[in-house]
Structure formats: C-alpha cells, structure tokens
Amino acid sequence: MLLSHIASALNLPFAGEDIELLSMNELSLASSDQLTFAVNKKYAAELSNSHAKAFIISPELIESLPKNSSYIVSDNVSLSMAYATKLFAPKPIDFHLSHAIIGEGSYVDAKATVENGAIVGENVTIMAGAYVGSSARIGDNTIIYPNVTIYRDCVIGNNCIIHAGSVIGADGFGFAHTKDGRHIKIYQNGNTVIEDDVEIGANCAIDRAVFNSTIIRRGTKLDNFIHIAHNCEIGEHSLFVAQSGVGGSTKLGHHCVVSGQSAFSDHLDIAPLSTFTARSGVTKSIKESGGTYSGYPLMEHREWRRLQSKIAKLNS
C-alpha cells in the first residue's frame, strides 16, 4: 500500500517520497517496508535509530526522524495508527487462496472447517466443529478437539493437543480513544504461534498479536480458562493452572509455574523458573530466576505467609 494512500485515508498530509508499504510494526522492530509510528518525545532516540522509512509521528518528532524519511504528521498518533491498522487488516476469511493441504494420515471431520490456504500436517486429528482459518498451519500428530477455533494465519506445532472450545488467535484487546470517549479498534494484524508439544485445556483464549506474534513456547501446558493476551511470550515448559491470565506483551521465561486464578499485568518481564502460588497478582517484572511468589500486591511466598499470620493476629 502506498504511503500516499494511507495519508489520504487518514485525511492527513504526508511528506517525503511515496513508499510502498507491506505491513505495520512497532518502532523498535519495523523494517524499511513497514509503516511505524512514534507517539511522543519519549521515542525520539529510538526514532532516530529506526530502520523504517515511513512513519506516523507527532509534530514535535519531525526533527528526530532519520534522514530521507517519509512521514505523516498527526496530532493524535495513537488514533491515526489505529485507523491505519484497519487499512492493513486482512479479511476474516480469504476465499481466493488455493485449497487447504491435508497431510497423510490426517483426519478432518466432515463437520470441521479448514479454510483455503491452510496447511495441515500428517496424522493430525481435527474433530467436528473445529475451525482452522485461512493460511493457518497445523503441525504433525496434533489433535484439535471439537469446537476449537484457530483464526487465520496462526501456527500450531507438532504433537500439540488443543481441547474443546479453545480459541487461538482472536483479536487482542487494543483500542485508541477519541476525545469524545469512543474506542477505535487497533486491528490485530499479527498471529499466534503455538510451538511443539504444547497442550491447551478447554475454553482457553490465546489472542493474536497486534503486530508479529503471540508465542507459546514448546512443552508448555495450559489448564482450562487460561487467558493469554496479545503479544505475550510464554517460555518453554511452563505450567498454567486454571483461570489464570496474562496481560498484553508480558513475557515469561521458561519453566514458570502459575497456579490457579493468578494474573499478570501487561508489559512485564518474568525471569525463568519463577513460581506463583494461587491467585498471585503480578504487577512488576521479576529479574531473578527461581523465586516463589504469592499475593496481590505480590511478594515472596515466605513473606506472604508471615504477613498472613500477622494479619490474622489483628483479629485476636
């Protein structure tokens, strides 16, 4: 899509060369054929070092642009970015792709759906009511139970088990806001990647990324009702017990153990081998690996136990 077309759709002028853009990405990751954006002066340094050539920026950032940049200036970059994501959003179904490819020994129930462009590996079982979207990929030996939904472009590894009712790759919860308080959808143009040997319980939801991928790394096991927001990355061989949730862009290291009804805020970095007891509420990143934590606000498990006995004494 030409930058001129985007500027025109946003009803904003653009400066610089008119560039053909293939997709959008966040500032730190954008390449020369991707549209990116910078909201305010906090991003000035990052902007100067960007590999991108096309930007939506606030007026104060014009000076910080790399040489020969093309750009759209907006008084509300978040909102303009949201409108731009819609221009790049693929349709829910792509009818024009070639028929799905189903590997040898695989069973696709007559009441399951595998959309065009999808590639299903060998010895896969896709049960009644399951849905595999356009251009999705399913690895070998994977079992997709009934009424699972895998949105378009998502990738499931080998030897995975996805239990009934789980939803892989629904839109992340992202909105920009107008001055009069309406919420404008940021289209979620990334995908979800489930690596090998992952088991996902019943009625989970692993959202797709806004750009790039939400990733569940190999060997991780999720119980029922796990919510993983957009752009999360869950490390290898982790365990999530039922009804836990992880906020957007939070990354957990390998071998984390998350007990039931726990939750993580967004944009956290959690060290490997961290353990969280039931109903932990994690709002800060954790740098040292191997700790055990409890409570909300979160603290070391030992400290939490000591605190609970202190609190109990208030009642004596």
Place this chain on the structure above:
Amino acid sequence: MLLSHIASALNLPFAGEDIELLSMNELSLASSDQLTFAVNKKYAAELSNSHAKAFIISPELIESLPKNSSYIVSDNVSLSMAYATKLFAPKPIDFHLSHAIIGEGSYVDAKATVENGAIVGENVTIMAGAYVGSSARIGDNTIIYPNVTIYRDCVIGNNCIIHAGSVIGADGFGFAHTKDGRHIKIYQNGNTVIEDDVEIGANCAIDRAVFNSTIIRRGTKLDNFIHIAHNCEIGEHSLFVAQSGVGGSTKLGHHCVVSGQSAFSDHLDIAPLSTFTARSGVTKSIKESGGTYSGYPLMEHREWRRLQSKIAKLNS
C-alpha cells in the same frame, strides 16, 4: 395464556376475572397483559400502584391489590413464580417460523446455522460453526466469528464484532428453592441486546434476562472471558478487561473501565466514568461519577494504595 390455566398448572386457586396473559414481568414494569408477582409485605406499596391486572401474591398482600385485580395466592410466591415462568418459556428452537432473512452482501458459512425467524442485516459475516437462534436479529456489517452461539430472540447491533466461542443469551442463573433444598429453574424468558459498535472478545458469556433485556450499550468493548449476568445493563463506551464478571441486575453507567478479574455483586448501580483497577470486588452501589477504585472490600484507589503500604509494614 389464561390465568385459570396458570392457576391450574400451579395447583392453586385464583380469584377475579380470568384474564389472557402474554408474558410475565417484575412488579414495577408489568403491564395489563402480563402476569406479575409480589413476595412479601415489602412490596405492598408497589403492588397498590401496579399497572398489572394479574398477580401471584402471598396471602398477606391481598388487601394491597389494586381494585379489580385477578390473583393467585401462594404460600411460596418465589416457587410459584418459578413454575409459572416455565409455562411461558419458549422452546429452544422454533421450527414453525418462516425462513431466516439474510441481507444483501452477507456471508453465512455453510457450516453456520441461522434458525427460522432470524433476520440478518447487510454485509454481515457469519463464520463456520456460529449459531444464530430463532427470531434473533443481527445488524449490518457485523462479524460473528466461528463457534459463537447467539440464543433465540437476541439482538445484535450494527458494526459489532463477536469473537469465537462467545455465548450471547444463555439462561441467567436464577432458581427458587423448595423446602427440601431443591433448586427450581426460573425460566429466563427475556433476551440479550447488544447495541451498535460493540466488540466482544473470545469465550465471553452475556446471559439473557429473566424478563426484558440484558443490555450492552453501544461502543462498549469486552475482552475475553467476560461474564455478564441476567438483566445487567452496561453503559455506553465502557471497557472490560479479561476475566471480569458482573452479577445479576447490576447497572454500570457510560464510560466505565473495569480492569482484569474484577467482579460486581448483583443489584448495584454504578455511576458513569467509574474506573476499577485489577481484581476490584464491588459490593456496593457508587453514586458519584468519575472515581477510581480498588480492592475487595472496595475503596478509593488512593486509599487502597495507602492501606497496602500500611499492611506491608505489619511484616517489618
């Protein structure tokens, strides 16, 4: 249905004229063709002013009835009411209605179901495995992702997005109780109404009302795993982050923001522009708009932060 028929089904006598009744409603809202009920003396004044003409009441309330009322007297009004709701309950599917009407430019997947009597607007996408019940209505430009279930009689607005696995209009959780401890279903004969520009995440559940409607007002956006109980009303342009829930008949004003794993008791009134931080537990109504709240029991966010630092000191 004639009141005499209802009395006979409940094995109770009735007094007054035999009236044809079309449906049931709560006391404050019932009109002259609706059966209503009053459980105890607390409702005496409301009963006297009712526009209804047919009642199930406890014996002590006979004197408080409006003139010329028809009524059934019951020693357990809640239980009799529950049994009566069953008489008015529509079947899960109505085969006798005429074929669904699908608007121009709409796509209904061959593996989706749109029951008779449903009306689907223009440019709607209904994906594989989605279900639209008898007499349900779907507005223009709405996208229904795979394996969504919309129960009969529910109404979805224009420009809505409903993500996979969400359930709109399942029965609210309502029961009357026998003396020997059995739970008798109160049939949920209302519906769910989703207004325009609403987005509902994956695996949500928005229950139908017992009478009248559960309503999600326009522009509101729900993340994954949101539970909205029967007869709730969620104000315009509100945001619900994942795994939050709202108890029966609770009403939130416009532009509320509810962070993850929060919950509301039933029968609350929440002022507009209220913000709730993660895991808020709301058990009382909020009258002043614009506040920010935290904790369970709930308090102002500032107060909660101060309290957490006081609690932390217990451990020093």
Place this chain on the structure above:
Amino acid sequence: MLLSHIASALNLPFAGEDIELLSMNELSLASSDQLTFAVNKKYAAELSNSHAKAFIISPELIESLPKNSSYIVSDNVSLSMAYATKLFAPKPIDFHLSHAIIGEGSYVDAKATVENGAIVGENVTIMAGAYVGSSARIGDNTIIYPNVTIYRDCVIGNNCIIHAGSVIGADGFGFAHTKDGRHIKIYQNGNTVIEDDVEIGANCAIDRAVFNSTIIRRGTKLDNFIHIAHNCEIGEHSLFVAQSGVGGSTKLGHHCVVSGQSAFSDHLDIAPLSTFTARSGVTKSIKESGGTYSGYPLMEHREWRRLQSKIAKLNS
C-alpha cells in the same frame, strides 16, 4: 494388555506372572485386572492391602507387595505411570462402534455430531454444533445447546440443561515431570458423570477423571465459566456462581453454595451445607457442615468481616 507388553513399552523389567490388564487405577481402588502403582514408602501399608495383582513400584516397596504380585520396578514411578496411561488411552474417536442410538422424540440437529457408540435418550434436544463423543450417554429430556462438547465415554443424566460452549470431559490437567523439566502427559482415561436435574451454564469445563469419574451429583446448578477439575465430586443440590473453580480430586458435600470467583485447592473434603461468599479461597478441608466462610486464607465469614474492619482501621 499383558503386563509384559507394558514393561517392554516402559523399557523396564517385570517380575511375577504375566497378567492381562484391562485398565489402570489408583492403589486404593484397583482390582485384580487393573494396573496400579505406588510412588514411595508412604504407600507401603496401602500396598500390602491392595486387591490389585499388578504394580509399578519404587524399589523400596518390593517387600511391601502382597504375595504373588506381578510388578514393574521403576526409579521414577510417576513418570512410568504417566507413560503407562498412554498405553491404555482410547483414541479421541472410535469409528468401529455401531451407530449411535437416538431415543424416541429426540431432535439431533443436522449440524450436531453424535459419534458411534453413543446412546441418546428420549425427548432430548441436541442443537447445531453440539458434539457427543463415542460411547457417551445422554439421559431423557436433556437439552444440549449449540457448540457444547461432550467427550467420549461421558454420561449425562435425565432432565439436564447444558448451555452453549460448555465442555464436558476434556482431559484433566495431570503431568509427570522428567529430570530435565519436561511435562509428560498422564492420559485421562476416566470420564465425567453428570447426574439428573443438573444445569450447567455457558462456557463451563468439567474435566474427565484420570481414572474413574468426575461426578456432578443430581440437582446441582452451575453458573457460567465454572471449572471443575479431574476426579472432583460435587454433592447434590449445590450451587456454583460464575467464574469459580475446584482443584483436582476435591469433594464437596450436598447443598454447598459457592459464590462468584471462589476457588478450592485440590484433594480437599468439604462438609455438606457449607457456604462460601464471593472470592473465597479454600485450601483446607472442612469437617463441620453448615458453616459460612470467606476470604483467602479462608476463615469463618463473621471472623472475616471483623478482620476487614480491623484492616480498614490501619488506614485511619
């Protein structure tokens, strides 16, 4: 399956007579045609009294075996047991069974699936997108709403209502762990049994047992998003409000009331007639019936209210 075959699959030697085994079970319940196991010395006495004839045990337990036992010795019994469960695991679908039997007056939507070997009672409604697995049984007058999934071998009683999106009989969350930190699936070869007059809300998940049955006893009603883990037993006429969860093997007595967002650890025994207010976190068994509890850590409701007022005073 012969014990020699199992030993060979586990790459471990066996001692004693080569026995034909039909299934696996836990030590206290195993019969003479079931393979069982004992992890460490804690189980020595139970092992001596077992009715089973075939065991996987740790070396230290050889002396505690009943006379004439056949056994496999393993340095990691949990891991060997997990591998053995895979040998007994039925396939997700059994195509070789005879056609399902559908009782008189029952409606199975053309877009629903009832696998071979299933038995559906009379006057049952199975709506579009619902799935009833191989050899599952559905009682009379039961309603299965759209997109419900009932896994193979599960049993649903008479007069039940299962709302859309609920999943009955998905695998419980059970894994053994290798020394290098991988999680090895314990196949869940039991089932889920839902007794008569049970109503299950939208998007619930009631896992199947590892051995034997997860049971929801008659008359119990579940709201939306209820998680019941493997091998739980929920007593008669209980009520669960939305977003609550019960950990593995926990048993609740009859007439318990569990309010919203509550949770139970695994392996608890809860006395009948226990009531839990919203967001209770139950980590210990309860022996006396009839109590009301709150909080996490859990305490008597009165004590919790008193404690909350004490905590509030910290802020004054």
